[in-house]
Amino acid sequence: MPIVSRRRFVVGNAIVFLLTLVAVSAFAGQTPKARTSMLVTADWLSQHINDPSLIVLHVGDKAGFDEGHIPGAQYIQTSDLSTPKGEGLTLEMPPLDDLKATLERFGISDNSTIMVYFGKDWVSPTARVLLTLDYVGLGDRASMLDGGMPAWIAAGGTLSKDGRTPTPGSLHLHPNTDIVVKYDWVRSHLADERVAIVDSRTPEFYSGNKPGMMPRAGHIPGAISIPFNSLGDSLNRVSDAASLRKIFDDAGISSDKTVVTYCHIGQQASFGYFIAKYVGYDVRLYDGSFEEWSRNPELPVVNPSEQPTKE
Template identity: 30%
Template sequence: MDSLVSTEWLASELGASDLRVVDATWVIAGQGDPVADYERAHIPGAVFLDLEDVRDTASPLPMMLPPAEKFAGRMQSLGLGDGSRIVVYDNSPYKTAARAWFMFKTFGAHDVAILDGGFAKWRAEGRAVDSGRETLCHRRLTARADRKQVRTLADMKANMDSGAEQVVDARSTSRFTGEEPEPRAEIASGHIPGAHNVPIARLFDADGTYKSPEAIAQVFADAGVDVDRPIVTTCGSGVTASVLAFALHRIGKDAALYDGSWSEWGADPTTPKETGPA
């Protein structure tokens, strides 16, 4: 299974015994109710993965990766387990299927794909939907946390000195430059010094599908990023940084991700901040 699948492909595979479809829609509080939207309409057989619930609730940061055992428990209760082919989709402006994809890969589930164009494209094509909640049998998932592609605050501070990894920020240009204040009052404006800015909207065509690999590579090149050198992605809370990581994966590059992102860096009085364009 490719890491990016079309609506046509998914429609032809629905009902396969090893296929699991997952709605991973997440939005910022006050922007909607993804659970209610899922219950009103979802791709037949899809279960709802609540990204707000599947996080490290012991951390003061908003969306940190959970312990492996918590992730495994939540996925098993959804009927997602070893041997499953998992297709993740969303209906979010933040393209949150990519965050679910990154989590699955981090915890050892390798046969995972994103539905290109998400639920919006599925609905626009008039494809079948179901309502209510899907209930699948509990299935064993062996979660093996592999955090080699996850960066901590200490890693990012060390990188300031070494310059070993290019930092690429997924936030909007106005937040990156500091022209627009951060949504959380306690967090400074700006970006990590030396970072490049690739807002996620640049990675998609008008219909919400990912651009071609060639076009994705050009987006990064236009932002001054050398995709042949190591990259760590960042954003506000680690969610849209996952979109950058997935896009880089599409062009054969394995990027790391700074999980605390600007929620951590921007709130830390000891970290340097920079404003203005890259």
């Protein structure tokens, strides 16, 4: 190859390399797009409440449901979608066949749209129901009512005391089971800089000042504290995506990381999961959470409350 042609070839390749590097860097620095369809407003619900494909699920205490609920809603508990407590951990995903049967009993079919809301302030149990829907592959067709039933009432929505017995649904699952991880996955990623482990419990449990009825107090090594109750306002409404993303940014969690949430038993972490997904992160949930982790003496725990204070 002539010298001039060789130089052009080298320069050309260098330019292509630099442009590729810039493109990759730009992509890595992009702000993830918020998944806004995960939240709906009372106004949206008022426009769609009579849609034949809409399934409305009420999460809260049964007495509150009986006193009044959004018209057409069905009462659901997290226990409907978890293994019995006698089988080990408090709140674990049951087999897919069991979930399928339960969801069909609520009238959920392949063409259903599901909207879940809390009666009072049961935000994390509501998020747990939504996590389960995501787990079985219905996440793209499920949403939370922002602000729950209080927001519906404030917008002028009426309540009903009527019960509803739905026609059983027909559902073909497309499981998304990778979103729930086990302790061995977490242990193998403790030193992985691409993974951010988020502790969704309130600070006194993260610090070890309160054990929370666990065998050991403290938190998983390297975990970052983002309490679940810091992700909504006093009316349990979700802030705009930019404000929520700033919470993660300020905690040092860049947009290219995989977020893994945990808490006591996997319920508060479900709201952390919901918000992390909402703002655009790739996210998982450690279902056994600290209940399982603290029981296993082979798994490390950091307890700041036991560390000597500096004088």
